[in-house]
Amino acid sequence: MPVTNLQSTIDAKNLIDYSLFTNMDATTTNTLVNLSDLEASDKIINFKLRLINWKGYKSTRDGVTTIGYKSTNVDAIAGTGLIESAAYTLYIEMFKDKERIFKKVFPLSTLTQSQYDAMLSLYIATSTFSYVGTEDRKFYILDDIKDRKWDHVATALTLSGLDRTTRQLEAKILMLSDYGSYKDRALIKEQSLQHLIKDYKTNQLTDEQKTQAEYVYYAETNRFLTNMTESKKRLLVKQLS
Amino acid sequence: MAGIIKSDGVRVSNRAKQGGTENINTLHGIYIAEVITNADSLYTGRITVRIADFGSKNTETICLLAVPFGGHTKISDSGKDVTLDSETTVSYGMWPQPPEVGTNVVVAFTSTVEQGIVIGSLIAKDRNAMMGGRSSGNVYANGEVSTGAAMEKNPHDNSDPDAKPLDTHLQSILNQQGLSLDYVRGHSQSSARRESPSKVFGITTRDGHVFTLDDGDETGASKNIRLRTKDGAQILLDDSKGFIFVTTQSGDAWIEMNNEGKVDIYSKGGVNVHTEGDYNVHAKGSINMQAEQGVNIKSTGGDGIKMETTVGGIDVYSALDIKMESAANYHLLVAGNQIIKGTRIDFNGSMAPDSATKPTVQNQTVNDNVLTSVASRVPEHHPWLGVNGVEEKPPVNKGRTA
Numbered sequence: 001m002p003v004t005n006l007q008s009t010i011d012a013k014n015l016i017d018y019s020l021f022t023n024m025d026a027t028t029t030n031t032l033v034n035l036s037d038l039e040a041s042d043k044i045i046n047f048k049l050r051l052i053n054w055k056g057y058k059s060t061r062d063g064v065t066t067i068g069y070k071s072t073n074v075d076a077i078a079g080t081g082l083i084e085s086a087a088y089t090l091y092i093e094m095f096k097d098k099e100r101i102f103k104k105v106f107p108l109s110t111l112t113q114s115q116y117d118a119m120l121s122l123y124i125a126t127s128t129f130s131y132v133g134t135e136d137r138k139f140y141i142l143d144d145i146k147d148r149k150w151d152h153v154a155t156a157l158t159l160s161g162l163d164r165t166t167r168q169l170e171a172k173i174l175m176l177s178d179y180g181s182y183k184d185r186a187l188i189k190e191q192s193l194q195h196l197i198k199d200y201k202t203n204q205l206t207d208e209q210k211t212q213a214e215y216v217y218y219a220e221t222n223r224f225l226t227n228m229t230e231s232k233k234r235l236l237v238k239q240l241s
Numbered sequence: 242m243a244g245i246i247k248s249d250g251v252r253v254s255n256r257a258k259q260g261g262t263e264n265i266n267t268l269h270g271i272y273i274a275e276v277i278t279n280a281d282s283l284y285t286g287r288i289t290v291r292i293a294d295f296g297s298k299n300t301e302t303i304c305l306l307a308v309p310f311g312g313h314t315k316i317s318d319s320g321k322d323v324t325l326d327s328e329t330t331v332s333y334g335m336w337p338q339p340p341e342v343g344t345n346v347v348v349a350f351t352s353t354v355e356q357g358i359v360i361g362s363l364i365a366k367d368r369n370a371m372m373g374g375r376s377s378g379n380v381y382a383n384g385e386v387s388t389g390a391a392m393e394k395n396p397h398d399n400s401d402p403d404a405k406p407l408d409t410h411l412q413s414i415l416n417q418q419g420l421s422l423d424y425v426r427g428h429s430q431s432s433a434r435r436e437s438p439s440k441v442f443g444i445t446t447r448d449g450h451v452f453t454l455d456d457g458d459e460t461g462a463s464k465n466i467r468l469r470t471k472d473g474a475q476i477l478l479d480d481s482k483g484f485i486f487v488t489t490q491s492g493d494a495w496i497e498m499n500n501e502g503k504v505d506i507y508s509k510g511g512v513n514v515h516t517e518g519d520y521n522v523h524a525k526g527s528i529n530m531q532a533e534q535g536v537n538i539k540s541t542g543g544d545g546i547k548m549e550t551t552v553g554g555i556d557v558y559s560a561l562d563i564k565m566e567s568a569a570n571y572h573l574l575v576a577g578n579q580i581i582k583g584t585r586i587d588f589n590g591s592m593a594p595d596s597a598t599k600p601t602v603q604n605q606t607v608n609d610n611v612l613t614s615v616a617s618r619v620p621e622h623h624p625w626l627g628v629n630g631v632e633e634k635p636p637v638n639k640g641r642t643a
Binding site: 005006016018020021022024133134136137154158159161164165168171172175176178180181183187190191198202204 | 533
């Protein structure tokens with residue numbers, strides 16, 4: 001009876017053959033461009049946004065408090081709530097800051113657009129491109145990046161046990177320019193507002209979160225959340241007039 | 242008895258000699274003891290207890306743990322090849338968590354073995370409200386008493402007779418799941434202190450996992466079987482209201498089947514279905530589908546796509562252009578009149594019609610079988626790389642102990 005253990009290296013046994021899949025855009029997958037001339041594509045920004053999802057009020061997860069598109073901006077967190085367009089602006093500022101750093105520290109001088117997008121996405125999420133995976137199973141990918149063994153890098157991303165779904169999607173971008181379905185920001189906003197209504201109703205928000213949710217909902221829809229007091233309604237109208 | 246214990250490798254060091262008469266344990270009988278230590282270097286669940294009846298000297302003694310049932314196959318039947326599953330023993334049975342330090346336990350001593358045996362725990366007065374099923378109840382919250390997930394009553398609390406501290410962990414989960422006002426799916430009503438004699442049979446772990454079989458209260462409510470983890474993942478089979486409910490910790494995915502025959506499924510992250518055979522949906526009512534982003538349908542088989550109505554018509558409305566394209570011929574056959582009306586109708590005019598946009602395929606790079614699909618996610622037979630929750634720390638447990 002064969003027994004195998006999880007391995008932390010990429011070799012012929014676990015290497016994914018990406019030639020079996022459909023390349024969605026040969027140009028962005030194959031055309032090398034100077035790193036200094038590359039910029040994040042709209043597709044990768046949309047990819048990030050739709051994975052994060054906008055939230056108009058602050059929330060805390062794993063000890064980190066964020067607002068909007070997972071912004072840690074203290075002023076925004078302490079503010080009245082963050083409407084989608086303001087959250088987008090904050091996110092892009094953060095994104096571009098990280099992109100500038102990425103360009104300085106990335107070890108190759110040329111990349112294709114899809115390689116650039118995937119590596120940038122990884123870097124923004126993890127602040128490293130040296131390794132991926134959990135503490136128990138790390139894949140060290142820096143040498144593969146330097147050697148342009150992109151199928152090894154993509155396989156490591158796919159096998160990564162940490163934030164696995166996102167890493168697997170980045171692997172598809174890296175090898176196949178497959179960015180998934182574009183999701184309009186208007187739809188992201190609409191669906192997030194639906195969740196906001198549910199969160200507000202089900203008693204799981206603090207008073208501060210509720211106040212931010214009330215503000216954002218009114219600012220985005222010109223409607224009040226149900227069960228708001230008249231004084232709160234008047235205050236909101238005054239704030240936004 | 243003593244011989245069996247010894248043959249299992251458990252050190253029963255000495256025959257009892259307290260009475261001075263060789264091999265006779267004059268202290269045999271049942272005693273009440275207090276748990277001093279519940280860690281055991283042998284991993285057999287031995288418990289160190291203090292027995293007041295033994296006097297002030299040498300009052301701490303290590304006792305064996307008795308479980309309601311369990312055992313192992315005969316040691317003498319094991320073979321010489323230590324690598325073969327067929328030549329070793331098999332253990333099975335119920336394995337409990339040891340009683341906490343400070344718990345009163347019942348210890349039995351036989352007439353021939355010095356080592357005592359813990360045969361059960363004693364329930365302390367007013368210390369079993371969380372037993373049975375970690376029931377909710379009156380809790381202190383926001384400066385008042387209201388209904389919520391409850392801890393054990395603080396022994397120093399002499400005010401409200403029933404109010405307990407709020408179980409903030411479970412309450413936050415119920416809030417997240419949207420079940421904070423649901424006294425069936427959310428709050429458990431199964432407590433050892435709900436009625437007497439109790440109708441509740443339950444197992445709860447120290448940290449908060451729950452398995453309850455509740456015969457219901459006097460009004461017939463809470464007749465259910467509940468299996469819930471500390472963090473809120475749950476399977477509930479409820480006879481009182483007639484449904485089966487399954488939820489994840491976050492409440493972002495749940496399934497409910499009720500006695501009216503309805504099946505409700507909610508998923509925040511997406512529902513992904515893959516069958517190697519047919520996927521059949523037959524409704525005696527209507528089939529209603531709506532997507533807030535788009536609808537993609539693709540057939541890759543020779544049967545193509547067929548639509549038919551046997552009574553009503555087919556209506557297609559598009560807010561924007563309708564584009565139809567065929568790689569072969571276009572046939573339009575009507576039994577009655579063919580009516581076409583437009584601001585301008587071009588037949589082979591100078592303006593070429595736009596091509597139809599095909600559904601976008603998505604690569605399934607975590608798959609071995611289905612490599613592309615219009616579906617964004619296609620689960621496969623395991624091992625499937627697409628699963629998100631993975632544990633990469635290998636399991637460890639002790640073999641031989643010193």
